[in-house]
Amino acid sequence: MAVVLDASRMARALARIAHEILERNSGIDEVALVGIRTRGVPLARRIAKTLHEVSGHETPCGALDITLYRDDVSGMSSASGPQPVVHKTEVDFSIDGKLILLVDDVLYTGRTIRAAFDALIDFGRPRAIQLVVLIDRGHRELPIKADYVGKNIPTATTQQVQVHLTEIDGRDEVEVLP
Amino acid sequence: MKKDLLGIADLTPEDIYRVLETADAMREIGQRPIKKVPTLRGKTVVNLFYEPSTRTRTSFEIAEKRLSADTLNVAVAASSVLKGETLVDTAMNIEAMAPDMIVLRHASSGACHLLSRICKSRIINAGDGMHEHPTQALLDAFTIREHKKDIAGLKIAIVGDLLHSRVLRSNALLLTKLGADLWVCGPPTLLPPGIECLGVHVTTSVEEAVQDADVIMMLRIQQERMQGAFFPSLREYFNVFGMTRERVSLAKPDVIIMHPGPMNRGVEIASDVADGPYSVILEQVANGVAVRMAVLYLLAGGVEDETAA
Numbered sequence: 001m002a003v004v005l006d007a008s009r010m011a012r013a014l015a016r017i018a019h020e021i022l023e024r025n026s027g028i029d030e031v032a033l034v035g036i037r038t039r040g041v042p043l044a045r046r047i048a049k050t051l052h053e054v055s056g057h058e059t060p061c062g063a064l065d066i067t068l069y070r071d072d073v074s075g076m077s078s079a080s081g082p083q084p085v086v087h088k089t090e091v092d093f094s095i096d097g098k099l100i101l102l103v104d105d106v107l108y109t110g111r112t113i114r115a116a117f118d119a120l121i122d123f124g125r126p127r128a129i130q131l132v133v134l135i136d137r138g139h140r141e142l143p144i145k146a147d148y149v150g151k152n153i154p155t156a157t158t159q160q161v162q163v164h165l166t167e168i169d170g171r172d173e174v175e176v177l178p
Numbered sequence: 179m180k181k182d183l184l185g186i187a188d189l190t191p192e193d194i195y196r197v198l199e200t201a202d203a204m205r206e207i208g209q210r211p212i213k214k215v216p217t218l219r220g221k222t223v224v225n226l227f228y229e230p231s232t233r234t235r236t237s238f239e240i241a242e243k244r245l246s247a248d249t250l251n252v253a254v255a256a257s258s259v260l261k262g263e264t265l266v267d268t269a270m271n272i273e274a275m276a277p278d279m280i281v282l283r284h285a286s287s288g289a290c291h292l293l294s295r296i297c298k299s300r301i302i303n304a305g306d307g308m309h310e311h312p313t314q315a316l317l318d319a320f321t322i323r324e325h326k327k328d329i330a331g332l333k334i335a336i337v338g339d340l341l342h343s344r345v346l347r348s349n350a351l352l353l354t355k356l357g358a359d360l361w362v363c364g365p366p367t368l369l370p371p372g373i374e375c376l377g378v379h380v381t382t383s384v385e386e387a388v389q390d391a392d393v394i395m396m397l398r399i400q401q402e403r404m405q406g407a408f409f410p411s412l413r414e415y416f417n418v419f420g421m422t423r424e425r426v427s428l429a430k431p432d433v434i435i436m437h438p439g440p441m442n443r444g445v446e447i448a449s450d451v452a453d454g455p456y457s458v459i460l461e462q463v464a465n466g467v468a469v470r471m472a473v474l475y476l477l478a479g480g481v482e483d484e485t486a487a
Binding site: 076080081082083089090118 | 206480
């Protein structure tokens with residue numbers, strides 16, 4: 001069990017991402033953050049907090065549950081297992097014309113992000129979507145690339161990347177399990 | 179969840195909470211500009227209704243469409259049923275066209291269990307005779323939880339035609355599983371024999387039933403199922419059992435009044451109660467869509483090992 005990101009390095013990575021967002025988008029007026037449940041949501045809130053501290057601007061922050069958009073639900077065969085738990089989606093602002101920063105903890109196959117695009121588009125027509133991830137572990141199955149990455153971690157497909165966040169797990173830490 | 183939703187009797191409290199929590203997440207979809215998610219894309223759902231229905235059929239159809247299923251409604255009045263085809267034959271013919279789910283309403287108790295044994299499609303009971311109407315009980319529980327948080331310990335009074343009511347049976351099973359203090363009340367002629375076996379208090383005094391109640395649920399007088407004289411007149415029924423403002427005032431100040439519909443105004447419920455501030459009757463209808471979306475979604479997964487259940 002190897003810790004690849006501890007609490008202080010995670011905080012620095014998120015602060016750097018917030019600054020990159022400000023730098024790349026020259027202003028923050030029409031920007032909104034949308035975290036993908038579960039761990040993308042607290043990450044999006046932390047980035048929103050830093051953006052507020054640096055720019056003085058309140059960035060709207062939503063939560064997206066992509067379960068109903070997954071490409072592996074509703075199998076209806078004995079092999080497919082019970083349906084995954086659906087959580088609430090809370091995007092209580094208009095995304096029309098906004099730059100949406102989609103936030104997730106780990107970027108892996110890219111299928112979650114694909115589902116998140118479909119879910120977001122059902123809420124309106126954003127001006128653009130950019131992708132923020134804490135960890136990019138490689139092994140993409142779809143042509144998707146992150147715009148802001150906390151840390152690149154080369155992994156084998158047999159390994160597991162586990163992100164722990166204080167809001168959910170009581171501590172900030174990323175570890176790779178064999 | 180099992181393959182089919184035949185009744186509340188088959189559900190554990192965990193199954194019930196899973197449906198209610200999923201419904202809570204589903205509700206937001208109905209408030210979006212685009213009220214649709216792709217979850218059941220390519221799945222075919224047949225709504226097979228052998229009895230008249232406005233609310234339940236519309237509610238199922240909206241729920242199916244919001245999940246992107248392909249739906250079709252078999253209107254029995256315009257089908258081969260009139261030419262004498264049996265339920266089993268009709269079901270086998272529909273089954274031959276490989277639907278994924280069949281939502282069945284039928285006048286005979288056990289019709290859904292019969293189809294469950296012979297069909298590969300998932301069967302959802304939308305009301306079978308005087309037996310069960312599970313999605314109604316689930317949406318009632320969802321509505322109660324919205325107002326009262328926890329069902330355990332609530333005094334809930336169900337008043338009306340208990341004998342003919344599948345809504346009563348499903349609700350009695352569900353609410354007692356979740357720990358409610360359930361009172362049922364109706365004229366002695368409309369009390370089903372053995373009803374106390376469901377773990378409910380039985381009374382013929384509506385005042386006793388509603389005293390300090392947190393929830394009052396009214397049931398429709400089902401004249402279409404009555405072949406005898408169960409009470410002298412509708413007017414007398416209203417005088418003795420009808421829900422009036424005076425009777426509601428015996429309940430807790432924050433009582434909610436429910437009715438599964440369709441209402442007989444002036445028979446089981448006074449109009450000023452049905453439209454009054456405690457009434458959540460239209461909320462029940464709104465919640466029905468989210469609860470049915472949850473049921474459709476959960477049944478579309480893999481089947482749990484039947485031998486383990």
